[in-house]
Amino acid sequence: MSYTGEVTPGGAPDVRELADLTITKVAVDERMANNCYLLRCRATGEQLLVDAAAQAATLLPLIGAGGGLSTVVTTHQHWDHHRALADVVAVTGAATVAGEPDAAAITDATGVPITRTVGQGDTVAVGECVLEVIALRGHTPGSIALLYSDPHGTPHLFTGDSLFPGGVGNTQKDEARFTQLIDDVEERIFQRLPDSTWFYPGHGDDSTLGAERPHLAEWRERGW
Template sequence: MTYTGKVTVGGTPDVRELTDLIITKVAVGPMSNNAYVLRCRHTDEQVLIDAANDAETLIEVVGEAGLAAVVTTHRHGDHWQALAAVVDATGARTIAGAEDAEAIGVPIDAVVTDGDEIPVGRSRLKVIHLVGHTPGSIALLFDDPEGMPHLFTGDSLFPGGVGKTWSHDDFVSLVDDVERKVFARLPDETWFYPGHGDDSTLGDQRPHLADWRARGW
């Protein structure tokens, strides 16, 4: 079936099959967070992006292949409520952005920053540090050699705007980083997967960048 990225809490996960990776998107409650399981098609190694909630659901999606690592996109509690339980069940390593790691309520095994890479079997996720929603928020780029780029943005970029900020300076930092590190570097066909809600492409959102900056949120 065609991947849409439209998922609901308690509903069926949506699966996207690429040449090298299988991406499974699932929504977990109570804040309808998105979690993503990435599976290498060559080695079956798996990485989870954001153990947000509903540990039983996430462990079911992970299945018998196990879990090599859990990457937390940022420090906010709704993105790591299930982290301890998932790690206890799978033995996965924990990874987070350097500036946010100490604020996450589970020990972090490895911190990452801009330009670092996280393996998923034979594939790699490139870390993009985006400052504003939190000091250590990260996005994760899979630059598919067989197709379009795929970007997991946490709460830094959504269809319709950048993530929530709590000061003008934080907003300027975030919109500057998103414009410079994401839109200026990646093509329109880049598909992005946010921390809540539906997916989009950079091409769909690019015409609105000036409007976002002008409105200040």
């Protein structure tokens, strides 16, 4: 069956096989329904996890007994995106990566030191595949997205809680934060990447930039 990205907590993961990278999406925690994404380089077997959000007992079997998890990237500091970080790192020994402005808060909440802090334009490798860091400030100061520019197809973008189908992430009605986030999303994502870009949010279903682009003006008018 083809990949849809439609997953539910307690349900089966969904797997997307690209030429060089395998993407496994799983939802955890009935209440928060966070998405976690396990990326595996097909050439080397090396793996990277985007958000160890919850339920290590669900995530560790996906990673596999043989390990191979080199990195856990936490997209932002909010509590629901790193509840399994300590357990996953303890078992796998994976390095940890986060946006620099959020790193201290993640460590304070989890007790896990951040091995490497990143910002706009940095890269994170998973085997022979490279992910570009895109800073999307506003949902939190250090929120990041990860862009995989597939040399064989369309771009793939992991957006955390900064971009969803239907709008940008919550900024608690803070006008300055909302303006910063919508500006970053427009300038760093929509003005740069094609409509075919498939994006994977921190909660809920995936979408494409083409499906969302017609609504940018509505989002800005609505605010959040």
